[in-house]
Amino acid sequence: MATPTPSKKVILSGIQPTNNLHLGNYLGAVKNWVKLQKDFHCYYMAVDLHAYTVRQDPAQLRDNTYQAIAIYIAAGLDLDHCMLFVQSHVPQHSQLAWLLNCNGYMGELSRMTQFKDKSSKAGANIPVGLFTYPLLMAADILLYDTHLVPVGDDQKQHVELTRDVAQRMNGLYGDDTFVVPEPYIAPVAARVMDLLNPTSKMSKSAVNPNGSIFLTDTPAEIDKKFKRAETDSGKDIVHDRQNKPGVSNLIDIQSALTGETIAAIEARYVGKMYGHLKMETAEIVKKELEPIQKRTQELLADKSELDRILKNGAEKAIAKAEVTLRRLHERIGFIMP
Numbered sequence: 610m611a612t613p614t615p616s617k618k619v620i621l622s623g624i625q626p627t628n629n630l631h632l633g634n635y636l637g638a639v640k641n642w643v644k645l646q647k648d649f650h651c652y653y654m655a656v657d658l659h660a661y662t663v664r665q666d667p668a669q670l671r672d673n674t675y676q677a678i679a680i681y682i683a684a685g686l687d688l689d690h691c692m693l694f695v696q697s698h699v700p701q702h703s704q705l706a707w708l709l710n711c712n713g714y715m716g717e718l719s720r721m722t723q724f725k726d727k728s729s730k731a732g733a734n735i736p737v738g739l740f741t742y743p744l745l746m747a748a749d750i751l752l753y754d755t756h757l758v759p760v761g762d763d764q765k766q767h768v769e770l771t772r773d774v775a776q777r778m779n780g781l782y783g784d785d786t787f788v789v790p791e792p793y794i795a796p797v798a799a800r801v802m803d804l805l806n807p808t809s810k811m812s813k814s815a816v817n818p819n820g821s822i823f824l825t826d827t828p829a830e831i832d833k834k835f836k837r838a839e840t841d842s843g844k845d846i847v848h849d850r851q852n853k854p855g856v857s858n859l860i861d862i863q864s865a866l867t868g869e870t871i872a873a874i875e876a877r878y879v880g881k882m883y884g885h886l887k888m889e890t891a892e893i894v895k896k897e898l899e900p901i902q903k904r905t906q907e908l909l910a911d912k913s914e915l916d917r918i919l920k921n922g923a924e925k926a927i928a929k930a931e932v933t934l935r936r937l938h939e940r941i942g943f944i945m946p
């Protein structure tokens with residue numbers, strides 16, 4: 610049987626340790642990881658191999674990787690429930706990625722929205738890794754017999770590709786070769802939008818950093834960014850993504866952070882002005898981030914403890930990943946060492 614722990618299904622997800630994590634990463638991913646952790650067997654990574662699809666400053670990459678892991682813990686991931694590790698510490702990810710490279714098709718990879726986006730910004734020499742990146746992500750997921758992949762809306766297409774490749778290979782090598790995963794997309798804030806340009810998603814690589822709330826932003830920066838947030842014409846505070854993307858984004862952020870329904874938030878703002886919505890959203894965000902920032906700094910002050918956590922996570926991840934990889938090697942017809 611492919612499933613490792615009959616009692617609990619498996620969750621896996623990851624974030625690229627590039628630049629600082631932002632509110633979109635937090636609401637689209639980390640906050641849901643925390644929410645789901647008790648009910649699943651969880652693997653959460655800092656995906657440094659994915660980050661390397663774009664040139665990285667070595668010192669910055671190291672800092673960002675520690676910081677991502679510290680944020681995961683500070684946000685509430687419990688080491689009793691979750692395996693935290695760094696992708697490059699588990700060589701099986703690169704090994705399986707090669708095998709998936711031999712089973713993914715040029716056509717399907719060319720259709721990936723994120724590849725089209727990123728390659729259009731890469732200039733004349735587009736790294737091959739940017740093209741095959743979704744198959745490395747598929748390897749991440751398939752190595753652990755993952756059932757559920759909690760991601761923001763922008764990664765759904767990559768999880769769907771993972772499903773296609775898994776089903777294709779199950780057709781070749783037997784139905785229990787890979788567990789076919791499902792995406793988990795949160796009902797609210799699965800696509801947090803840029804504060805200055807609310808028809809584009811909040812992104813680490815946005816031209817203007819004032820459109821993104823970084824998890825490291827100070828309270829004054831958060832206030833300033835929300836104050837400047839683009840709102841829409843008119844003055845009613847209603848959720849309407851088509852006609853009021855800026856206002857809807859702020860309502861979504863509030864709802865994702867407080868659990869209050871969109872209807873209840875709209876009702877609270879009847880007769881109020883956009884300024885109230887901006888100011889109160891900033892307050893809610895600051896309240897959420899403050900303890901996370903404090904705890905992140907404490908964790909970053911003891912790198913040897915983070916190293917210990919990562920070593921432990923990688924050992925457990927390797928043990929599982931090796932079983933999956935061997936299963937596939939055997940079925941492909943490689944001689945087993």
Ligand code: TYM
Nearest residue numbers: 622623624625633634637638760761764799800801810811
């Ligand atoms: P990455 O690093 O771009 O983003 C990490 C997570 O944050 C989510 N996200 C958002 N959610 C809501 N609103 C936004 N504006 C926003 N921006 C980003 C992403 O959807 C993602 O969940 N390839 C992946 C990382 C990865 C991975 C994996 C994920 C590698 N292997 C295996 C899941 C499973 C990526 O580049 O995410």
